Amino acid sequence: MLEVRCSGTPREIGLAHGQQARTQIRGSIAFYRQQFQETCDLDWPAVQDEAERYVAPLTRLAPRHLDEIRGIAEGSGVDFLDVLALNVRTEITFGLFTDGSSTFGVTAAGDGEIPETDGCTSLSWFSGTDQEHQGTSSPKMSSFSYLAQNWDWMPAQRANLVILYIDHTSSSSLPDTHPLPTIATVTEAGLLAKTGLNSAGVGVCLNALRCRGVDRNRLPVHLALRRALECGSRADAVRALRETGLAGCGHILVADAATGGVGLECTSRWVRALGMDDAGRTHHTNHLLLLGREGGDEKDVEDATWLADSRPRLARVKELTAGIMMSDRGAQAEGAPRPSTKSLFEVLSDEQGYPASINRRQELPGVKTETLFTIVMDLATRRAQVTFGRPTEFTEETLLSL
Template identity: 45%
Template sequence: MLEIHCSGTPYEIGRVHGKEARDRVRGSLDFYRGLFNTTCGLDWPGVCEEASKYVTTLETLCPRYLEEIRGIADGAGVGLLDIVALNVRTEINFGLFTKQPSLPVQSDGCTSLSVKTSSDGSWLAQNWDWMVEQSPNLIACHITQTELPKISMITEAGIIGKIGLNSAGVGVCLNAIRAYGVDHTKLPIHLALRTVLESSSKTEAIDKLVKTGVAGSGHILVADPAGGEGLECTRKGILKIPIDEKGLVVHSNHLLLEHPGVVEPPWLQDSHRRVVRLRKLAERRVESGSNVDTPQLFDLFKDQEGYPGSIDRHQVQDCKTQTLFNIIIDLSEKRATVRFGRPTEDREPIEFAF
């Protein structure tokens, strides 16, 4: 796994990312160029035209992020709008889906979990599912910025916000939600993830996102040592899912709450099964009275009930995506364990620690 360490100004951070992950950034562009063409019938100039609609928003809401994106583009030797397109890929997807609902638009599916234990442990865990063709373009990115928490995350090369934790003990996971509509004036979802990773607490992160709003739909699971909270985001607004009486938040790829005015057509039929299954497994673990730890949580994500569209997902038959990595984050200890591939492959992990 390629690990890159970035520091300095936003532009300098981006330039290191683009230069050191040059081949993988270009790999991400090749992957999404093919995906948008296949599923949306949109060539890359058309994708960049869609991406250009977000530049003014980035200049207004998060000019630092735009500078970092510019640095990635220069470091990788590609165009600015190429990298903007990667960072707003979710919004482009859903924007096209809204205009042409018959398109077979694809997005990454995942199963995520927050656990707050009676012994004051706080955990995040997730299987990230996407097409295996994008797996070679994943990187571990470590970012050091002045007066902000240090960040360690797993991301797709070229994207500045994804899944991980920071030195303040704040972590974030993501579940794609496919609902109609985007709002170009709000914060794109991957930049919302970066905003969480730059926050000093769960409360600060949530307050920031509620203030800016999120452009597209998705579930952002935020946690710190005090526990987790789910944020179901749509262009209409953000609704919160607090931890339940067992200390859990469990999510997959459909909205669990009622969102007035939001239309969510059927997408991944296994999403309902996965959230029920993971909740059952997590409740059983919590109720057993034994301590929650990384190996125990990792075992939950090996589950293959409903294969191939199971928690441990496999890209075969009608299942279009596969688990590309699992991450277990211990917020109390500010540590994370990442295993690439399907959990049942049990590959050697990499560790993040602050």
Template identity: 30%
Template sequence: MSGGTRAAHVAYPPALVVRTEGGPLERGRRYGAAAKERVQASLTAYEEVYAKFAGLTWSGARALAESFLPALERFEAVHLAADGPRAGAGYLAEMRGVAEGAGVSFEDVLALNLRTEILFSGKARKIAAARAGGAGRPPAECTSFCDLRGAEPIVGQNWDWIPFSHDTVVVLESVPDRGPRWVSVVEAGLLAKFGMNAAGVTVLTNALVTSRDVGAVGVPYHLMLRALLDSPSVEEGLALLDRVERSSSANYLLVGGGRAVDAETRPGGRAEVHRTPVERGQYLVHANHFHGGDGEFGSVAEDLGPRVMPDSPFRRARGEQTAELMPEPSVAGWHEVLSDHENFPDSLCCHPDAAEHVLEQGSTVASAIFLPERQEMHLALGHPCTVPRVAYAYAEFFAE
């Protein structure tokens, strides 16, 4: 099934699994202390990334992140407090704890968690608009999937980003004082990326870009991911997406409780959410461009995904093509799909292109396949074409 060039084996850092428990501040301190070196490496790397793609110094990035604080405080006080088990989630306190544990400032950690909004600030938006003329661009981010054709759901994704992230990835396992336990594969210092929780909700994601992504103040992308991971059901996760003003475009694929729904979103509120259910007997592959079309939304905006991440349509089409060849859905079958090298190096399994600037290179940093009903994660940290998957069984952890 796999096509394209064979890749050389690369040695990656060992997995760092961090388990935290307690209240928000305590969980953050444990996370920050356990991942201290990786958090500091994230900060060093993003100082360069923000300078290159957003034209911001680190102090400028911190100041931009601080402008989101009133929106974040309202998010916690108004929207999350309405959700019972998720009430008082304390994301700001958790970030303060991460900063204390890692020996950095709160503003540093806040700037990490707003990386999407900072990269698409006003200056970055101008850069993105000029990319068709050959200006530098950050790499594509993800290819996700949901397969309901077999006896049980199989979902997952490749996360592609700048190669420094091989040194900063963390498997974060959380035992919060309120709400369901959860696990997420994250960049050190961020509160969440993709993962699953003890309530049976699995969250996958893809970055999207439109002409409306200008870093407007609202609920940031990675805190939205964290709130979805805290959700007690797919329905409540979708309701949260509807009722908040989101800062960035993104795709959220939510699976659990017999439901699978793909939610494409643009900056704004409920009118900027387009839902696509994945029914039994169907599958869906999503990359970094919109599938729903502008006509599904309440206002006009240009989808910049195919311009900013030109390999995105190919990755989606190739994922669908290889999924069709699968005799029956399985972890092994989807591993082969996510390891595919057609269109190398900008393939489903993405590899750095030495001809590009180091910050413009893309690399598959993590490749995860989830079996939600078994509460298992099959994870390859690094390129899945060469890195064997490790099975993480969470049924006992989630049941405690």
């Protein structure tokens, strides 16, 4: 897997990204040129026009990131609007979709119907320190904070994945009083971020949601992921994303080493927080869990739960993590249940409901996507284990360490 290492000013970071991942960036553009045509009935000039509508808002909301996108374009020798279009790909794909587009819905296969297998499964798991449980009857708790997910998409985009390392420490454009952490993210070439972690112990995952509508005066999803990864804590990341709002829909699971995880269900209208359960876990798949729970008029949000497997998959990942708790209670006479990188990889390797399972496979007619990478982040140690390909038959494994 190509590792892209960038440092310096935003423009210099972008230039390094563009120069080192030139082939993959051009591959991403070719992939989304076809994707947007199929899902939104937009040819590439129309896509560029749509991307241009974000320039003025981003000049206000994220000028550094806009400079970085210009650097990526210059370094890779493509048009600025081509790279900007990649970075608003979630807003286009999941906010401007046309009815009956071939990527979504339920696909007939033989005598039955097979749900399209897009979408990802993510989870966080946290325990506090021993001191929090002193004087109680609870078993001793060892501190940990894990964040994990399968990223599922079309195999044609597999060749355009990169590992992006970003070091802001040499950037003279940032004040010394507010240094940004170092970042490691697995992303599609040309995008500023996707799933990853930083040197402050903050990590993010992303689940696709499908809600019609965009607000171009807010922060696009993939720039929101980058913004979160530039924060020093979960609380700072949540605050930053609430302040800007998101231009489109998506679930961002953000966690840190000190306080654990929170799920942010985002639409172009609002950002809502899904907290941890009593065991310190947060799980998510590809439908809104908080719609209707916080009151107010929500008729402006269309929750198109296009994946029939999203709810069963959510139930399954909860069942599997509960199984870790039960088995560890029997194995640890004195301690509370504790997950591990290995046990979480096993959860994400599950094939119940195959091929539309947590561990997905492009196999049947009409099923277009499969698991392209699996990541388990240990935020306490600032390390992440990543496998590329399905977790049961991966082709490459690497360690991210900050």
